[in-house]
Amino acid sequence: MERPTVLLAVDGEAESYFQALERAGFAPTRATDGSVPDGSFDLAVIDCDLGGDLAASVYAALQENRTVPVLLMLGDGIEVPAGLGTRADELALKPLPPDALVYRLQALLIRGGRHLPTESGAWASDEGLSSAPIAGEGHAVSVFAPKGGVGKTTICVNVAVALRQQTRAEVLLFDADVGVGNVTSVLDVPFRLGLADLADSPPDEWTEAAFEQCVTTHAASGVRVMTWGTDPAESERISVDLLLAALRWAKQHHSYVIIDNHPGYDDRTMAMLAVANEIFLVVTPEVGAIRNSSQFLELARKLGLGSVVKVIVNRANHGIELDDMSASLGLPISATVVSNGPKAVIASNEGHPLVTKYPKERISDDLHSVARLISAPDSQPVTQSGASPRRWWGRIGERTSHA
Ligand SMILES: Nc1ncnc2c1ncn2[C@@H]1O[C@H](COP(=O)(O)OP(=O)(O)OP(=O)(O)O)[C@@H](O)[C@H]1O
Ligand SMILES: [Mg+2]
The missing domain is CATH 3.40.50.300 (P-loop containing nucleotide triphosphate hydrolases)
Incomplete structure (x- = not known):
């Protein structure tokens, strides 16, 4: 059974997010330089404060072939940059603790009609x-x-x-x-x-x-x-x-x-x-x-x-x-x-x-x-x-x- 894949385009918290997502049964992948690694993603997390146009370029590359629900992370008082955000996306205010990130992604999955991963790393395969x-x-x-x-x-x-x-x-x-x-x-x-x-x-x-x-x-x-x-x-x-x-x-x-x-x-x-x-x-x-x-x-x-x-x-x-x-x-x-x-x-x-x-x-x-x-x-x-x-x-x- 496959784990739901998550593209992580974030800076500071990347490692703790990565580990929390793995523990919760997701398969996270880091987007390091603004490009989107190969593979198809079920969900993505993009920090809108990433330097330059990184956030926008990851977002655009991700949405090229199909709509991927994205959790957009924003600093307090920061606007969503132009070109980002559709109705399938959600916003999260920073700082976002790793556990909260997991809940938000679980909620995105459930709202999108998808099965949840289990802590053991497998999909609930009923x-x-x-x-x-x-x-x-x-x-x-x-x-x-x-x-x-x-x-x-x-x-x-x-x-x-x-x-x-x-x-x-x-x-x-x-x-x-x-x-x-x-x-x-x-x-x-x-x-x-x-x-x-x-x-x-x-x-x-x-x-x-x-x-x-x-x-x-x-x-x-x-x-x-x-x-x-x-x-x-x-x-x-x-x-x-x-x-x-x-x-x-x-x-x-x-x-x-x-x-x-x-x-x-x-x-x-x-x-x-x-x-x-x-x-x-x-x-x-x-x-x-x-x-x-x-x-x-x-x-x-x-x-x-x-x-x-x-x-x-x-x-x-x-x-x-x-x-x-x-x-x-x-x-x-x-x-x-x-x-x-x-x-x-x-x-x-x-x-x-x-x-x-x-x-x-x-x-x-x-x-x-x-x-x-x-x-x-x-x-x-x-x-x-x-x-x-x-x-x-x-x-x-x-x-x-x-x-
Ligand atoms: N509107 C009300 N008028 C009078 N009594 C009430 C009212 N609402 C609740 N009660 C009474 O208050 C008590 C606590 O209510 P209840 O068990 O529904 O609270 P709870 O929030 O579920 O509590 P817990 O956190 O312990 O689960 C019960 O004895 C209930 O009958
Ligand atoms: Mg009660």
């Missing part, structure tokens, strides 16, 4: 998968917060069910909070296998049938659920590759994939964020959560993921006002969910989604609105602010809403 009829490229939404306990799982479960009610399409709820995720304790589904059960198998056994075995269905809604497993002791064995392969399969066979993530910046979570079509950043109206979210947004912008983030405010009626949150984060608030502790606890204890257990409550309306961000993506945000983030921590605690 023949059954590659010849299977493709239901269409599903839309993956990663629900994330750098802080624990802000409502990610509650939002994931209810948005998955609401989305299913709104569209009747195939929806997969993917529990990628490896080690601690608890989708199946909030949503009552019969447990089958989890991804942990595939962790010891080589990638060529990660077949369509194997992934299908890890799916269970929530009978009342028809939402399909895939989990990492149940035993935290097994969690270390679940690799980034396995999660990415599962997600690729999930996107091929479902119209929507809602991913519940771990709160943090571990490799698995970063991979789930990098390859998602959208990231729903869940924030509660508290200084700590906003501060952490601001830091995440800074990182997301550096990694080129800023444009796919939507902010969802949970427990929105208690705490800092939405306009202030929006200004602090430099993004509009796309949707809000009110607080309703008693109902949330009962629903979760019974294993029922709020949206079906309490369909008439405001919290269920709100959760439906979050789902409509996916099913009807042209809906208007709750606040309009998209200005650049302003320094806020000196004053934000002073203004709170009084709902």
Whole structure:
């Protein structure tokens, strides 16, 4: 099986990039003097700051015969040089750590409909998968917060069910909070296998049938659920590759994939964020959560993921006002969910989604609105602010809403 080939036209970081790409299963080649070495390339990385016209000449030579998706690296405040950049290309701001380069290229591959390499250096060679009829490229939404306990799982479960009610399409709820995720304790589904059960198998056994075995269905809604497993002791064995392969399969066979993530910046979570079509950043109206979210947004912008983030405010009626949150984060608030502790606890204890257990409550309306961000993506945000983030921590605690 062939590794995806990457042309590397960069200066300073070349060696660490080269090694990181090799470790991640890519086959990198250096472009040293502005000429493109022989061979056909699946992807390329070009540093726009390369001296003279090097960047432009590598770019032109590369695109001579066919379109190759390129990650263009730019210094802060530098414009893309003339002649570079098409719709297939993406931008990355420097400095770009080697791990981030790997995620970006994995994302480019997945978006281009290609298989991912595995850490062992071979393609994930599931023949059954590659010849299977493709239901269409599903839309993956990663629900994330750098802080624990802000409502990610509650939002994931209810948005998955609401989305299913709104569209009747195939929806997969993917529990990628490896080690601690608890989708199946909030949503009552019969447990089958989890991804942990595939962790010891080589990638060529990660077949369509194997992934299908890890799916269970929530009978009342028809939402399909895939989990990492149940035993935290097994969690270390679940690799980034396995999660990415599962997600690729999930996107091929479902119209929507809602991913519940771990709160943090571990490799698995970063991979789930990098390859998602959208990231729903869940924030509660508290200084700590906003501060952490601001830091995440800074990182997301550096990694080129800023444009796919939507902010969802949970427990929105208690705490800092939405306009202030929006200004602090430099993004509009796309949707809000009110607080309703008693109902949330009962629903979760019974294993029922709020949206079906309490369909008439405001919290269920709100959760439906979050789902409509996916099913009807042209809906208007709750606040309009998209200005650049302003320094806020000196004053934000002073203004709170009084709902
Ligand atoms: N809008 C809400 N109103 C009232 N209670 C809520 C709301 N959203 C979440 N909760 C409750 O808050 C608790 C934490 O929610 P949840 O488990 O969804 O957070 P999480 O971000 O997934 O946490 P973790 O980081 O631990 O995975 C749960 O008890 C849940 O029922
Ligand atoms: Mg959770």
